[in-house]
Amino acid sequence: MAKRTTITAHTKQNLIDAFWVLYCQKPLAQITVKEIVTRAGYNRSTFYEYFPDVAAVLSAIEDALIPTIDTLPPFVGESYSIGMPIAQFLQLYQQNAKFYLVLLGENGDPAFVTKLKNSIKPTVLHFYHEHATYDAVQREVVVEFILSALIGVMSYWFRQQQPLPQEQLLALMHQLMTKGVMPAIDGSNTTV
Amino acid sequence: MAKRTTITAHTKQNLIDAFWVLYCQKPLAQITVKEIVTRAGYNRSTFYEYFPDVAAVLSAIEDALIPTIDTLPPFVGESYSIGMPIAQFLQLYQQNAKFYLVLLGENGDPAFVTKLKNSIKPTVLHFYHEHATYDAVQREVVVEFILSALIGVMSYWFRQQQPLPQEQLLALMHQLMTKGVMPAIDGSNTTV
DNA sequence: CGAAATCCAACACCGTGTCGTATGTTTTCA
DNA sequence: TGAAAACATACGACACGGTGTTGGATTTCG
Structure with a gap:
């Protein structure tokens, strides 16, 4: 039967x-x-x-949540990119916010963070591979830096119930990624 | 008695x-x-x-591990600072590597990450408070960005058994924090 | 109808948290 | 000083609840 x-x-x-x-x-x-x-x-x-x-x-x-990265709908609109589009990741996060929030939260599962990182890693890694600036070991560190910051900020943003408009968050994030965390002295970044 | x-x-x-x-x-x-x-x-x-x-x-x-941030021995040597000295944090991490590695690892405790962040947060937050570049909400995001990246990279570095000399890690980290994650086109950062 | 899928009742086992007790050490005061 | 009271420490045993399994009852569909 x-x-x-x-x-x-x-x-x-x-x-x-x-x-x-x-x-x-x-x-x-x-x-x-x-x-x-x-x-x-x-x-x-x-x-x-x-x-x-x-x-x-x-x-x-968790397993049902991970592969979603592949089946992401193409992001439409302004696309900030630092190897992996930040906006695209935000969208992924937003779709499953209900789950991510818990899994990445206080009572969450550390192993899920690893799974998540590993699923995104290749995309970002590939981007940096094409630039000769960093060697293989450094590239891994850079990618770990990006993913940790990305996931950390996203989690924080959702945990705080999105205290910043999405567009502003994206802009701020993009600036932090491309220009660093030091506040610009010349004031050109104060409009974020 | x-x-x-x-x-x-x-x-x-x-x-x-x-x-x-x-x-x-x-x-x-x-x-x-x-x-x-x-x-x-x-x-x-x-x-x-x-x-x-x-x-x-x-x-x-965990509780015994957290307050260590206060009782840190003063760091001697080149001090990269982005609000909170990166080197100082690395030193803290190194002292308790045995524990941090597990607590921040696969079978670790997500709540510990939060505890750790909260214990460092005030220091970094205070630094950014003195600069008028970001408003209160943005500052929180920036700090979350910094701490997530910092802890993420440190954990990775220890997990991989320190694949990079400490000095190089510090330099790379400092560059990522101050200049962003995009490889510099002019080649001035290739010496990291 | 009958075979397979689905669901369930009962069983033996193990871990939990507590209570009363044995043992040994410290303090007290005759 | 030294015996005994007072207490800190460690333990054995108990009742309870959760685990994972086995065999069987019930339902569904060809």
């Missing part, structure tokens, strides 16, 4: 949804299978038909 | 040490009290005399 894929997928999604509600509230270590199934309305055993343990649910969510 | 502080402190430290060995190997959720006390050579109940739960041990380690 063919798998009843609809039902299966539905059940799995119910479990994932229930897990997510809990994960938004407390760290992984405090989430039990029982809580998940109670909330989703299943028997505890059913959980094990779909996931080996609680951590696997998180992993599944 | 006076506490037998020597014995107490010793036992507590034994428990912390045992915990740390385990935490270097696996995530918090997989560490049990039993494992800790077995390794440290105590009864399981003894653990609860010192900590309410496993997470508290991690918390204790």
Whole structure:
């Protein structure tokens, strides 16, 4: 008999949804299978038909979130680029803000940051490879610098509920990336 | 009666040490009290005399690691500064590399990153407050940018077992901070 | 109908957190 | 000074709750 894929997928999604509600509230270590199934309305055993343990649910969510970088819709509008378009990343972030905010937050998963960085890294790395300014080792550092700053600022921006208009954030970010973090003395940057 | 502080402190430290060995190997959720006390050579109940739960041990380690920023020995030598001396932070990081590497790594604690940022933030924020270039909201973003990049690069550098001489890392970092991440076209930065 | 997919009840095991107790050390005062 | 009270420290045992598995009940679809 063919798998009843609809039902299966539905059940799995119910479990994932229930897990997510809990994960938004407390760290992984405090989430039990029982809580998940109670909330989703299943028997505890059913959980094990779909996931080996609680951590696997998180992993599944993360994996579904990572490949999105490939399937990004082309960004339209002013495009600030520093190897990887900042605006494009912001858009990616915005689409999944609900998840990114938690996964990159206080009770989040450090491993997800790594996964995220690794998925973007090749694009940025390739850009710098074409410029002979940095050697291979330095390039890696530069890329780590960019990605850390990018993800850090994005997370902060969302955490603070977007205290700056998106356009201003993009402009500021672009300036920090291309001109550095020292405030310009000549005043040419005060219009950001 | 006076506490037998020597014995107490010793036992507590034994428990912390045992915990740390385990935490270097696996995530918090997989560490049990039993494992800790077995390794440290105590009864399981003894653990609860010192900590309410496993997470508290991690918390204790983190707290002991944070204030170090205040008690930093004055840095001697070339001092790159971008509000907060980069070299000084590198030194702090280097002193506790063993811990930072794990806490900021794959199985690390996202909350620690926040704690760390918050402890350094005032210093950097104060620096930018004196320059009128950015308004209050922008300043926060700039500081988040700096701290994220700083911590990200440091972690990467240690994780890769310091692939670049310290002096070169400092110079590169300083350049990225002050001049941006775009490789200079005029070639003046190729000597980093 | 019957086979396979889906879901569930029950079981044995393990970890948790607590309480009462044994042991040994420090302090007190006769 | 030295015995005993007072207390810090460590432990054994208990009740509870979560885990992961096994075998079976129920449902669905060819």
